[in-house]
Amino acid sequence: MKLTAHAQRVVEDKGFDPEAIRAVWENPAVTYPSHRHPGQHKRIGGGLCLACDDATGVVITVFVDHEVTPLRPDQVDAAARKWAKKNGFL
Numbered sequence: 001m002k003l004t005a006h007a008q009r010v011v012e013d014k015g016f017d018p019e020a021i022r023a024v025w026e027n028p029a030v031t032y033p034s035h036r037h038p039g040q041h042k043r044i045g046g047g048l049c050l051a052c053d054d055a056t057g058v059v060i061t062v063f064v065d066h067e068v069t070p071l072r073p074d075q076v077d078a079a080a081r082k083w084a085k086k087n088g089f090l
Helices: 005-014 018-026 078-086
Strands: 030-033 040-045 048-053 059-064
Touching: 005 059, 018 040, 018 048, 018 059
Parallel strands: none
Antiparallel strands: 030 040, 040 048, 048 059
């Protein structure tokens, strides 16, 4: 299992357990294609979601599954703004 530099920073900054991430990567409870990012898929398990590259399996980012957070400054497209409005962030 490989992580991008971004994913590694997220793991360290948020204090995620690297062994828990490896366990999800190796044996996810659920996997599905990313709806927003073609070429990526999600691996879900243990309360975590790993966004992974389809071709390489590299973990692009890690986040808490089903945690709703405000938009980042780079999330300005219409779909992101629609989601934010629906979830009370705009």
